[in-house]
Amino acid sequence: GLGYRAPLMRNLYGVILTTLLCSNALAAEQEPYVKPSVVITKIDDGLITIDGTLDESIWRAIEPVQSRFILRFPNRGQAFSERTEVRAAYDGHDIYFGIKAFVDDPKTIQSFTARWDSTDFFQGDFLGVKLDSNYDQRSSFYFGTDPDSLQFDAKTVNNGERFIRSWHGVWQVRADRFKDETGQGWTAEFRIPFATIEYSGEGPLGFTVTRGARHSREEGDLFEIPAPFGGLNAPYFATIPKLDIDGRDNRRVVLQPNVTTLWTRDKVDFTTGNALGDDQADINVGIDAKASLGNSVLQATVNTDFSQVDLDSAQLNFNRFSLFFPEQRPFFIEGSEYFDFGVLERAQLFFSRRIGLRDGFVVPLNIGTRFYGQTGFNPGSVEYGFLNSQTGGLNRTETDIPFVPAQNFSVARVNYRLSPTSKIGVLATHQQDTNGADGRGTSVGLDSTIRSASGRVQLDQYLAANSNRVDARDEDTIGGEDFSFSNRFVWRPGRCRLRTTNNFVGEKFEPRQGFVARRNFFRNWADLTREIYFDDSTLDRIVLRIYGNLIYDDAVRDHQDTNVSAHWSVRFKSQHILFGSAGHDIEKTTEEFTLNDRADIPAGRYEGNSFQVGWDSPRNRALQTGLTYSYRDFF
Numbered sequence: 307g308l309g310y311r312a313p314l315m316r317n318l319y320g321v322i323l324t325t326l327l328c329s330n331a332l333a334a335e336q337e338p339y340v341k342p343s344v345v346i347t348k349i350d351d352g353l354i355t356i357d358g359t360l361d362e363s364i365w366r367a368i369e370p371v372q373s374r375f376i377l378r379f380p381n382r383g384q385a386f387s388e389r390t391e392v393r394a395a396y397d398g399h400d401i402y403f404g405i406k407a408f409v410d411d412p413k414t415i416q417s418f419t420a421r422w423d424s425t426d427f428f429q430g431d432f433l434g435v436k437l438d439s440n441y442d443q444r445s446s447f448y449f450g451t452d453p454d455s456l457q458f459d460a461k462t463v464n465n466g467e468r469f470i471r472s473w474h475g476v477w478q479v480r481a482d483r484f485k486d487e488t489g490q491g492w493t494a495e496f497r498i499p500f501a502t503i504e505y506s507g508e509g510p511l512g513f514t515v516t517r518g519a520r521h522s523r524e525e526g527d528l529f530e531i532p533a534p535f536g537g538l539n540a541p542y543f544a545t546i547p548k549l550d551i552d553g554r555d556n557r558r559v560v561l562q563p564n565v566t567t568l569w570t571r572d573k574v575d576f577t578t579g580n581a582l583g584d585d586q587a588d589i590n591v592g593i594d595a596k597a598s599l600g601n602s603v604l605q606a607t608v609n610t611d612f613s614q615v616d617l618d619s620a621q622l623n624f625n626r627f628s629l630f631f632p633e634q635r636p637f638f639i640e641g642s643e644y645f646d647f648g649v650l651e652r653a654q655l656f657f658s659r660r661i662g663l664r665d666g667f668v669v670p671l672n673i674g675t676r677f678y679g680q681t682g683f684n685p686g687s688v689e690y691g692f693l694n695s696q697t698g699g700l701n702r703t704e705t706d707i708p709f710v711p712a713q714n715f716s717v718a719r720v721n722y723r724l725s726p727t728s729k730i731g732v733l734a735t736h737q738q739d740t741n742g743a744d745g746r747g748t749s750v751g752l753d754s755t756i757r758s759a760s761g762r763v764q765l766d767q768y769l770a771a772n773s774n775r776v777d778a779r780d781e782d783t784i785g786g787e788d789f790s791f792s793n794r795f796v797w798r799p800g801r802c803r804l805r806t807t808n809n810f811v812g813e814k815f816e817p818r819q820g821f822v823a824r825r826n827f828f829r830n831w832a833d834l835t836r837e838i839y840f841d842d843s844t845l846d847r848i849v850l851r852i853y854g855n856l857i858y859d860d861a862v863r864d865h866q867d868t869n870v871s872a873h874w875s876v877r878f879k880s881q882h883i884l885f886g887s888a889g890h891d892i893e894k895t896t897e898e899f900t901l902n903d904r905a906d907i908p909a910g911r912y913e914g915n916s917f918q919v920g921w922d923s924p925r926n927r928a929l930q931t932g933l934t935y936s937y938r939d940f941f
Contacts, residue, residue: 342529342544344371344513346394346401354395356497358455358480360404368393368404375517376530378537380846380879382839386526389489390517398551400497405433407517408491412483414521415492417452425471427458429925430520433494434458436543438512439503441683443541443727445643446512447503451479453492463643465761466538467650470642472615472634475502500551501558506600507551509683512543523881523924533801534837541727541761562594564611594637602679607637610662610671626899626907627824633658641678644691645719647733647751648768648820653790653811655733655751655770656717657821661695664710670698678719689721689729699741712741715819727757737818747774747818766794772817788812790822803835827866828858846877853889859896868892871916881924889916914939 353364370391377384389408396402409415417430427450434450444465450458461473478497484490505511515528516537531542568588592609618631630651633639638658648654662671674695681688699712714737721731731753739745751770757763771789792809813826833853840846851873859866871889893912900906920934 344544344546346396346546348550349395349397351397351399354402356478356480356495358482358493358495360406360493360495364395365393365404368395371528375526375528377524377526378531379525380523381841382533383530386517386524387522388519392515392528396549400499403435403496405494405515406484406491407431407433408489412490415453416520417454417456422457427452427456428518432518434516435496436514436516437503438540438543439505440680441510441512443512446538446540447475449477449479449496449498451481451494453481455479455481462538463646465540466536470639473639477502501598504598504603507549508601510548511546512540513546514543523879533839534798534803534835535761539761558598560596564592566590566611601681602677603641605637605640605676607671607674610637610674626901630821630823631659637674641676641691644678644689645717647753648770649792649809652823653792653809654821655749655817656735656819660819661715662697664700665708667700667708669700669710672696672698685723685725687723691719693717711739711745714738714740717819727759727761728755730754735817735819745776747772749817749820762798764796768792772815774816774818788814790815801837801839805833807831826859830856844878846879849875866894883922886919891916
């Protein structure tokens with residue numbers, strides 16, 4: 307009816323504007339970027355020992371890829387002040403990197419004592435190897451180390467939009483100092499199994515290396531990544547042509563059994579310590595399995611134990627909408643990029659934390675399977691992902707425990723590659739209550755990513771719909787049918803970046819395996835960023851950003867939220883940073899709501915201004931300081 311036509315008509319203007327912007331941007335597109343190609347040497351198994359010394363004869367026989375890195379800061383586009391030699395080789399099971407980071411004075415080599423995967427890793431000298439093993443030019447693996455052999459690994463999705471530090475792989479690295487006839491500095495020696503990066507040998511890889519030097523406050527890459535792109539932008543990695551390996555030799559099955567025990571003593575007399583009731587002991591046995599099958603991966607889990615998973619970071623909720631907590635569980639992190647759909651943290655058709663978790667309570671995951679991969683690496687190939695899981699549910703024994711029936715979850719995802727950087731796809735999910743409950747939910751969505759060869763123009767779109775039937779005992783799930791759509795346009799001409807988004811989420815759009823932060827709204831959002839770089843100056847760059855956000859409430863047919871702000875930062879070559887912002891916010895509420903179960907917020911219009919200015923000292927110093935002044939109207 308009219309409720310459906312109204313948001314569609316409003317979105318039509320956004321689609322027309324987005325299409326015009328995209329057409330003009332493509333017309334102004336520069337010559338396509340030509341990826342550099344790097345041919346690496348194949349060696350026999352067992353020739354390299356990972357000790358960080360690079361003293362094997364094979365390393366001396368291999369020519370370095372190049373000796374000068376290109377800076378990202380300071381002085382973007384210029385050569386790194388000191389040499390860095392990168393050598394690469396591979397055998398039937400692993401890819402190796404031997405890197406020599408030269409310094410004029412070895413006393414300037416510095417590293418922080420930090421735990422594995424700590425972000426303090428980036429504050430000292432470091433080297434990072436990045437590999438796009440799927441050659442999808444959207445995702446990559448990151449393997450890093452410092453002069454003390456600290457290991458850091460992560461997985462990146464959508465060119466750094468998601469940086470998953472909770473991903474952990476099996477690999478080796480050792481670092482050492484050196485002084486020889488070529489110079490002095492520190493070395494790093496990497497061994498990365500093909501099975502870890504899920505490389506089958508059937509196509510090329512994307513590859514680059516990043517170096518950070520604390521003493522010179524420099525960070526750069528083996529191959530130039532132009533402004534305004536960051537260091538995780540896979541389309542600007544070099545290409546390693548198809549390697550001569552037999553993928554069947556790298557097919558492996560990994561089994562990870564787990565046993566957990568719980569002993570409970572009820573009704574204890576604390577004066578004597580004697581049990582007044584029965585003792586209870588629970589033992590849970592489970593297993594995780596993963597099999598690499600060429601370009602595909604098969605995973606299975608039984609009686610899953612997630613006790614080793616990192617805790618969520620604490621968040622404070624200052625509004626009436628849902629907070630987003632990222633996935634931390636390894637079973638769901640592996641291959642998660644194959645299941646991405648929607649607007650991250652706002653409207654996702656599939657969100658794996660819906661499986662096995664509910665309102666902070668752990669729901670038993672009895673069994674789960676996942677199968678994902680791709681048919682090839684060229685345009686016309688298909689990416690796919692399939693998932694099925696069965697949970698045990700929760701029985702309501704106390705008033706604060708939600709009713710959660712046993713449930714079965716199914717997901718199917720298929721993407722078709724239009725070009726190396728563009729795709730169209732479909733995702734379908736179905737959730738069915740079992741063991742007597744009669745709730746169910748089905749969601750279907752179509753999406754596309756159209757990206758130019760240089761990556762400077764990108765258009766993301768999706769259209770999704772859902773239909774839910776809710777069990778009468780389930781008080782937290784919304785029933786009914788509704789839909790959502792989004793258009794997102796990104797244009798990066800030179801050192802500017804323009805982003806626009808228009809997004810609609812219906813009142814009853816509640817995918818039972820997805821995440822929706824807010825419903826029943828139409829959102830127009832845009833920001834414009836300009837970076838100004840300086841060569842012969844104490845300044846490194848100035849960043850200016852203008853941001854605007856307008857949310858239209860579809861229920862009351864009125865603008866509900868308006869946010870306008872301006873941001874600036876000045877980064878010096880010494881890495882001191884000055885920053886500031888100013889903004890104006892308007893928020894309307896049509897109904898009273900309770901914030902964090904403590905404060906009752908009456909309906910009305912709330913309006914205020916904000917202002918901030920600050921200074922930060924260089925983060926690569928042992929003592930870091932900063933000063934910030936913030937002002938905001940209370941409302």
